[in-house]
Amino acid sequence: MNERENIFKRIREALKAPAHSLAGGLPTVAEQRGVMPAVSSEHEAQMALFHANSAELRAHIVLVADMRDLETKMAALRDEEGWKKVAAHVGDLSITTAQSLGLPVLITHPGFDKEELATCDAGITECDALVAQTGSVLVTSRSAGGRALSCLPPHHVIIARREQLVADLPTAFEQLVQKYGGNYPSMISFITGPSRTGDIERILVLGAHGPKHLTIFMV
Template sequence: MSISPAKENILKKIRQALSHPVPVPFPHSEGNSSVFQPPVDDMAVQFAQEFTKLQGRFTFCADEQDMADQLLQLAATRKWDKVVCREKKLIDIFRQQKLAINFHNNLADSDVSLTTCELLVSRTGTMVLSTANESGRTTSVYAPVHVCIAYTSQLVYDLKDALLALREKYNGQLPSFISFATGPSRTADIEKTLVVGVHGPKEVFVFLIEG
């Protein structure tokens, strides 16, 4: 098939351009380095800052006794009478600390749910949750308020670090469901009107325990 002179002229110019490539004017801006800041020294502080920016409520606890005391005070202030907790580890801690909480079985009409988490991501202020926890899928999203109990040892810097840690923890056999929750549930309409609590809890608390 013959090629028209106009098309041959275009192809000739393309070949010439390819044989004499133009050097990249700004080689350091071509995505060779990370766009994120390097990890900070205190990931607990960074997590608290990022988490509260997104309307999360953060409390630092010196130990489990301190956590129990602050949680009991919060429950009394908020008048939480129906508290759902499905994790034996947390219930044992509350009993050891003699925390007088009225545990409730029905998630549908609960005031608040208490769970642990897999990890906390400091760079984004994110909780990493999975079905490997006794709470399952619904406990952290169904109640109007979610309280997450975590330890400083669960802090990682970035989402990539969280995924690598989970893969190592479960020997490559990841849980069937992993969620990344950053603050309370929120959405916006076409006019950018923000609505909180549409697809999940209206309030999210993180009690971070040193350890």
């Protein structure tokens, strides 16, 4: 408690000397949008932008017509990659799809075994939003089965609904405030492509620590 007071005392003392003023105050969201990368207001154009951004990021998008189609296409991915075990969380879309694969499914209930999660070939989650502007997927510890499920397995599979697509980052943040304001999940993450590093000679390598593959199923 003592150091807290000391630090505040020094801050207040320091701020007595006024700085050169910088007019304007905190920017409005409209001002932010005015300078940031432009995004069309048309849904189709936003969808095209999300596709283009995902391709550049090397995330894969799979469009599916309905739940049946989702299960068929997910099974194709299972066979292609030879999954032996997957992990998922309890959610409308994620759990039934995971269970339809006919593989052992680890469900991330509170207290699940993280060592077991490390042996799963894919983590299947839902999300809060998709961001056209940047190709990002917004997940939280509440919407995507905790913190590790979307990060520890080598393949992160997201099941999203098309209407979850939003235009830009300011919209995604506004939506977060509206949805959770006052009771936020303890983790909120914008995931923009599979895990990557450029730490060796600035050469891009995917799958540094997090998932090597990111697949987004859009229902």
